[in-house]
Amino acid sequence: MKKSIIFLAVAAFIVACGGTSEDKTSTSTAVTASADAPDGQKLYKTYCVTCHGLNGDMQGNGAIDLTKSALSLDERIKVISEGRTGTVMVGFKTLLDEAKVKALAEYVEKLRK
Ligand code: HEC
Numbered sequence: 001m002k003k004s005i006i007f008l009a010v011a012a013f014i015v016a017c018g019g020t021s022e023d024k025t026s027t028s029t030a031v032t033a034s035a036d037a038p039d040g041q042k043l044y045k046t047y048c049v050t051c052h053g054l055n056g057d058m059q060g061n062g063a064i065d066l067t068k069s070a071l072s073l074d075e076r077i078k079v080i081s082e083g084r085t086g087t088v089m090v091g092f093k094t095l096l097d098e099a100k101v102k103a104l105a106e107y108v109e110k111l112r113k
Contacts, residue, residue, distance in 0.1 A: 038100040040107030047092065048104070056111035061088045067113045076105040 045054070052058055056066030071079065081101045083091030092101060 038103040040103035040105075040110075043096070043100055043104050044107050047095070051088065056108065063089065066108050066111050069108070069112070073105055073109065076108055077101055080104050080108075 044052075049058075051060040051063040052066050053060065057068075059065055069076075079089065081091055081093035081096075081098075083089050092104075096104070
């Protein structure tokens, strides 16, 4: 008897999930995007600390003090993806996709004092 109740519960669960699967597909991109949102801080620690330092103010290799940078979000996205000609600040667009570059640009803003 107990077994059949569990079976029914499982069956109901499967039916319930099946019933909502249509809605799920329509929102799946949004859900995935937020779940996989790149971690700006982690990316920064991986790619940027060598010159900018953990707090953004190291100025290694002639880097600009990011805590004093006054660039807008769009300008930062451009510098991070395209780089700056004639400096060691290289573009990261071949390495990082748009979402990651944006996450970095947003993280750099947090370093500002
Ligand atoms: C090899 C050293 C180096 C690395 C690595 C590096 N940068 Fe830079 N960055 C520089 C230098 C040098 C400048 C200054 C360029 C100039 O003189 O205009 C700069 C400038 C910038 C600027 C422009 C600031 C302003 O106000 O003009 C931003 C934003 C920036 N870097 C972000 C990043 C981010 C984010 C990363 C990691 C993805 C990174 N940088 C990695 C050297 C580096």
